[in-house]
Amino acid sequence: MNSLPFVRGFFSLLFFLGCLAIGPQLQAFTFQTLPENLTGGEGFLLRLKGNPADNYQALFERKKYKPFPASKGVWEIFLPLSIKAAGERELILEKISPDAPTEKYSFLVNVTQKKIRTIFLGKASRKMRKEEPSISKQQKKVLAAINNREPRKYWNQPFSLPLQGEIGTEFGIKRNLGTYSSYHWGVDISAPEGTPVQAANRGKVILSEHNFNIYGNLLIIDHGQGVVSCYFHLSQIFKETGDMVDQNEIIAEVGNTGWSDGAHLHFSVYLQGKPVDPLWWVSFTPE
Ligand SMILES: [Zn+2]
Structure with a gap:
């Protein structure tokens, strides 16, 4: 992960959450998504750990979400997957610091398509x-x-x-x-x-x-x-x-x-x- 190119204030890295449940150590925060296997019409828990002074925002399936503070330096939110979600879906995490520019991190999550009757x-x-x-x-x-x-x-x-x-x-x-x-x-x-x-x-x-x-x-x-x-x-x-x-x-x-x-x-x-x-x-x- 350390060898990835770094662009000022913007870090882009791709991986499938399906095979990586625990997020990598990023600049100043870690994140986790559960469960490992995602399916359309279900959801997942996004858990972030970082500096208590920062705030986070998640962008997923064209919607903005603000994770809720769970404990000191920990934020959590249960996110839904649309019923038609299938294949790669982008998850963008924004770290909002009081005294630094907002950092944006982009990931791909892999979603199994739900069979619809x-x-x-x-x-x-x-x-x-x-x-x-x-x-x-x-x-x-x-x-x-x-x-x-x-x-x-x-x-x-x-x-x-x-x-x-x-x-x-x-x-x-x-x-x-x-x-x-x-x-x-x-x-x-x-x-x-x-x-x-x-x-x-x-x-x-x-x-x-x-x-x-x-x-x-x-x-x-x-x-x-x-x-x-x-x-x-x-x-x-x-x-x-x-x-x-x-x-x-x-x-x-x-x-x-x-x-x-x-x-x-x-x-x-x-x-x-x-x-x-x-x-x-x-x-x-x-x-
Ligand atoms: Zn009914």
């Missing part, structure tokens, strides 16, 4: 989706909750599924609705109406609503540092916006409300506003 929805289901009035107002509320960036990290344990049940529609399936397609940004867990739904981890309820056209009765939990979990199509809801919840605390019951044709829980996880596969997320233990 397409299903064709029947007429009845398509009709239900079409007749949604005032979607945009509700959609905006949900999007605002998903895009929240609370710098505190509310959780310490790995995430868990909110209930046990058969996975119906998995994450990332493309649903063809005739004139357009939409991706399924969560997993559907089948369970009888009234089955308790548990919080996937500790966090703060950021949205608790009834009778949304698509989502039905819903809860959204902000876990902090850009990690958000969603629970849709509920029957009973036991938590209000602003409530703190513990991991595995019963927050609601499975229902069949909104755009749903049978009792199930739609469970989704967002990293920095982008959906990732919840089954991958609950199996992800970066330490």
